[in-house]
Amino acid sequence: MATSMRGLTQFIADIRGARVKELEEKRINKEMANIRKKFKDGNLDGYQRKKYVAKIIFTYILGYKVDIGHMEAVNLIASPKYSEKQIGYLAVTLLMHENSDFLRLVVNSIRKDLDSNNEIDNCLALHAIANVGGSEMAEALVEDVHKLLISATSQSFVKKKAALTLLRLYRKHPEVIPAAEWALRLVSIMDDQDLGVVVCVTSLVMALAQDHLDAYAVCYTKAVDRLQRLVIEHEYSATYTYYKVPSPWLQVKLLRLLQYYPPTEDQTIRTILHQVLQTIMNNCAEPTRNVQHNNAQHAVLFEAIGLAIHLDTGSPLVSNAAVLLARFISSKETNVRYLGLDTLAHLAARADSLEPIKRHQNTIILSLRDKDISVRRRALDLLYSMCDIDNSELIVGELLRYLRVADYALREEMVLKIAILTEKYASSYKWYVDTILQLISTAGEHVGDEVWYRVVQIVTNTEDLQHYAAKVAFEHLKTPSTHESLVKVGGYILGEYGHLIANDPGYSPLEQFQLLHSKSQFCVAATRALLLSTYVKWVNVFPEIKPQLLNIFDRYRHVLDAELQQRACEYYTLASRPDEDDFLQNICEEMPPFPPRVSALLGSLNKKQGDTGDKRTWIHGGKEANLDRDATKRKTLNMNLTNDDNTSAPPSSTDDIISSLAGLNMTSTPTPSPANPLVSSSGDGSLHLSVAPNIDRWYEKLTYSGDGVLYEDVQIQIGLKSRYQGHIGQVAIYMGNKVDASLSSFTATVKVDDTEALSASFSKIPPNVIGPRSQSQQILQVECKKMFSTPPILTVSFLTGSHQTTSIRLPVVLTKFFEHVKLEAADFFERWKLIGNEREAQSIFPVNLTSSGQLDLNKYRAVISGHRLNVLDGIDPNPNNLVAAGVLHMSVEGKVGCLLRLEPNREAKLCRLTVRSTSGDVAKEVQKLIQKPIVAA
């Protein structure tokens, strides 16, 4: 490239030839002056402009300030010649930043390149946005970028760049991206054939999913599916292996993505995930000679362990991992030791039991003396996370010992961590005071004020401690060189509680005074001021040393420092008052206890959070620290959700008013159930049910029959076959492709409103392609745990040129879990009476007569038995009336009996339906389900 610009090559060679800095500067100044002149004269052709801008870029890279060339770069971008355009874009990405005013001038050129038919021009434009795009560009260009990402005609290399560019715009200006609305479309690209595209889209999805967990929930299945294909089925293009590991970056990304979601409930997905993690761990069992191969494999392994810990800290996988990690922390490879400690800290931060980690406590403590500071840091973090009440004395003791020799850079953090651990896991107050004072005397210069404030707070609030604290402070002050923080704590504690030890030998008032005052001369004014306050307190309690104290006040009345002078004057006057005066005594009353406060220490460890960057999935510290953090995170997330969640319609009430008026208001006809009764309340505007009269009809039919068509349009057909037994059922879902092209990125998910009551999961992950004119069968396992009234929703989406999404209700209703029960007339009536009418649901509704003017008794019978109730003949004296009974099976709430009576009346064209059950809710639900197919349209 540069060969085509001889002038540039010469320029670079000249600069390299410059022996001293001055010559280099001279050469550069000369060149810049020349360029400035050329620019001023104008009339440059593209080549010259390119050459000069390239020289400017080079100068800039060398570290010189450049203030010219921006306009020329803007002009180069608009050039039709690629060679000029490329240099122009390079200059823009290097010389400008997101707030540059010049960027306004390039927005239009960038848009032109984005819309260009030439893909490499698209790429240049995308790359520029991804580097310097700010909120202004986001607003102007987000649509164009999105179009390039989802367009069916976009090439892979354009899609990759578009995905990352979109991510950049989201980070800079989240509002411009309707993240929830685009969710399914974006996630569908994770099925792309090209792994490069998948890596980039996964990055994008990962960022968006962190803020919109629900809307992007589908990506969980996609990620697991992709991992399965990479790790277990070895399905990937050979060029994407990196030293024999299939795209480690993608694996790492996917494993990371899964950690942003709570562990899945779906048994099938759990099993697959378990296999994947197991395979990854097994792969690492035998390390090879090749450094790169090991690196890549370990990169995946550590992320896999992270995910295993996230899923379930008690699983056998994690125990295996703990064994592996223990081996790693004594590895010869420094990188491996480093990551081993880091991952163990993750485990410690999450695990219920620290036992497996404590087993290696000695190795970890030894790591504090590793030759590499990076490793020492990780060891410190780990010790901090694994500390609990049992090992706190040992760990804090080790940390204190290490503190004396620790790197300067590490000390401040160590001090803070020691202080927190000491406070959190103090077994006794004595130990607390000992340790903190030890800490202050060892590393005084790193002890922030908050540490010694806290000591004072605790000592003041704990009466038992005061005597002891005064003694210890005194002893620490005796060492020849004491840090100022120690003088402050000592001054405060002795001032308040010195009188408690004054009668013990060696702690007499005079000795206390002499010791403390000997430190005074090395201290700054603020500390001396504190000491003066100590002295005035002593005037009150130690009359025997009053002359010495007065002497000091007197001397300080003439110092230059205003604060000291004022204090001295005031204290002097106060102390010189006659002895019988109790003014001084009142002023120097003992301090009252502080109101209980949260330690300020933790706050200084965890500061601000919350931007659109990827967040960590865990923090250092024990389990509680992580739980707290999760809780606050969820809270803020929920707040965000409710804020931008006015897209979904309010959930319509499914309560049928008519049932409560049964028997009274004969004229009212039940309102036909709304076509769209089940907008999910989850807050992701994407789950709107597909609406069509046929869909309702198909659904209703399937509520009382096992097999049939659930959905059909020009592209797909969905059919069902189902089998139920007790509280469990199997629904085979047939998804047929009716067109002559493949449905790619096929996704089928089932969403259950209340997972406590009903579970539904596919027995394996649905395939992501359905070939032309072929069918895919999926088995859905359902289990009824408790009474439920909202059926699961099946969402099917796929790509055929454009992205299609269909959401429909699955006819998995409460009555599917009924079993027949045989009852004789006497039995029936006895139970009927026993239940009584409190737990009864009754309704009266109009019915249509058959063409011959008769009641459609066969249909009624079919509906009732289709709802799996046993129609009992010969019980009701009226042959038109139907009586039925059944038992509902639920795995959690157990069995619930249910009796039913249907009384149609031909003359009135009305029908009365009465359902009695041991559970009122069940009665209501059954009544609603059975009435619906019978009621007149």
Next chain:
Amino acid sequence: MIHAVLIFNTSGVARLTKFYTPLHQSAQSVVQKIFSLVSTRPAGLCNFLDAPELEQFLGFKGDADERWRVVYRSYATLYFVFVVDGAESELGILDLIQVFVESLDRSFENVCELDLVFHFDEVHHILAEVIQGGLVLETNVEEIDLAIQEAARARKESFASANPLSLGSVGLTPRGANMKTPLGWLTGKLTGAGAR
């Protein structure tokens, strides 16, 4: 996210600086700081380094656990240094450095320090095919090489159309024709075992 990609030699002269995050101070001072951090580490230590020192240059980063991390690797006379945050896998970045080096090697055929000086623009183009806006764009060396060649061809075509008299001496020649490269270093040697 990757916040910076730097290449400097063992004397601390920067050969490539690319920042994906606005800087609070001059690029030179950041490079100097990182050089002083990295160059003092003897061989045999790990390739990762916590760098709270960088907060003054790159801004304060989240809570205590979201420190700036430096992932580096040295190849002969050059240090390749990536500054990343807690969201990146350290080993993944190490692999990425290797991919970048291999890509440079593909384009320049036995890349050497001088290539980075004289073809600084090309180095930036190659980096742009690996990392975009601080995120991994492509990790497949074949794909990266393909994209570079595609761009080179486009450049050549457009250049040729503008300079009908140039006799095809353009395009991506590995090295200036008359440039001797005394510092040749073999990537084969570097990419093999033992490279750090």
